[in-house]
Amino acid sequence: MVDFSWVPRSPLEKALVTGAHGARGIEAGVSLTEIRNFDLVQVMARRGKAAELAKAAKARFGVAAPNAPKAILASDATLICSGPDQFFVLSKGGKHTMPTLVPALSGPASLSDQSHARVLISISGARARTILAKLSSIDLHATAFPIGAAAATSMDHTSVTLWRGRDRPDGKAVFNLLVFATFAESLWHTMLDAAAEYGVDISHSEELG
Amino acid sequence: MRIVCPFCGERELGEFTYLGDAKPVRPEAGASEDEVFDYVYLRDNVAGQTSEYWYHGGGCRAWLKVTRNTLTHEISSVEPAAGAGATKVGA
Numbered sequence: 001m002v003d004f005s006w007v008p009r010s011p012l013e014k015a016l017v018t019g020a021h022g023a024r025g026i027e028a029g030v031s032l033t034e035i036r037n038f039d040l041v042q043v044m045a046r047r048g049k050a051a052e053l054a055k056a057a058k059a060r061f062g063v064a065a066p067n068a069p070k071a072i073l074a075s076d077a078t079l080i081c082s083g084p085d086q087f088f089v090l091s092k093g094g095k096h097t098m099p100t101l102v103p104a105l106s107g108p109a110s111l112s113d114q115s116h117a118r119v120l121i122s123i124s125g126a127r128a129r130t131i132l133a134k135l136s137s138i139d140l141h142a143t144a145f146p147i148g149a150a151a152a153t154s155m156d157h158t159s160v161t162l163w164r165g166r167d168r169p170d171g172k173a174v175f176n177l178l179v180f181a182t183f184a185e186s187l188w189h190t191m192l193d194a195a196a197e198y199g200v201d202i203s204h205s206e207e208l209g
Numbered sequence: 210m211r212i213v214c215p216f217c218g219e220r221e222l223g224e225f226t227y228l229g230d231a232k233p234v235r236p237e238a239g240a241s242e243d244e245v246f247d248y249v250y251l252r253d254n255v256a257g258q259t260s261e262y263w264y265h266g267g268g269c270r271a272w273l274k275v276t277r278n279t280l281t282h283e284i285s286s287v288e289p290a291a292g293a294g295a296t297k298v299g300a
């Protein structure tokens with residue numbers, strides 16, 4: 001009899017090699033970190049139920065869900081706008097999963113578990129904006145894209161959801177990016193190429209930024 | 210050309226896909242053959258203001274109705290197309 005082991009694996013398992021990459025002998029200008037083991041549920045208002053969803057979301061999360069391109073950093077979840085009348089619930093540790101969110105939100109909304117359908121990448125460091133500027137047409141200057149700003153956009157012709165998280169302890173900006181799992185490896189290589197000249201520190205983490 | 214998506218803000222053309230003329234309205238069931246022919250095949254080739262559908266596939270995945278001047282590419286309005294989200298940004 002065959003023993004199956006259902007171990008979730010990252011779509012970046014082969015592409016991601018931890019450690020230093022690109023230019024050597026300088027302090028890495030870019031940190032690329034894949035965040036693993038998160039819960040991600042997409043919540044989309046049923047037609048005409050946006051106001052009702054807003055109410056239910058407020059009751060559930062204690063904060064208003066985004067109704068503009070924003071990421072709302074709540075205490076135990078991040079609510080990220082993914083389009084009109086829809087948002088992602090990103091969390092960890094089983095607090096906000098399909099079984100817990102469906103009873104609260106499925107009246108006014110359709111829910112879809114995206115936990116293993118997307119890859120979450122965190123980009124930070126002194127040159128984070130510089131490499132993102134090579135790949136994105138979004139203005140990521142601190143005044144135009146402050147903490148909590150979000151965008152559904154394209155990088156290298158690939159759809160991504162991009163938002164700015166809380167700054168690192170050293171004050172450097174952190175940009176988080178969700179990409180469809182099947183496109184993650186391709187985008188990862190593109191990001192590595194873009195960042196190589198500044199020196200890249202590659203890692204993966206269980207912690208949400 | 211850049212389009213100001215009512216949900217996402219100003220984005221480059223590469224994020225959008227053009228569908229076509231937003232004017233034709235699907236005829237009711239039982240419409241005459243001429244009306245259906247007109248709806249399916251006949252289009253105005255306007256030199257000036259046109260109304261057209263664009264899809265923001267590289268962004269929020271909403272359909273938009275764009276009023277554009279074909280002579281200058283100047284865009285005078287962008288609205289969510291019917292069904293593209295019940296509320297607008299900030300509403």
Ligand SMILES: [Zn+2]
Nearest residue numbers: 214217265269
């Ligand atoms: Zn848009």
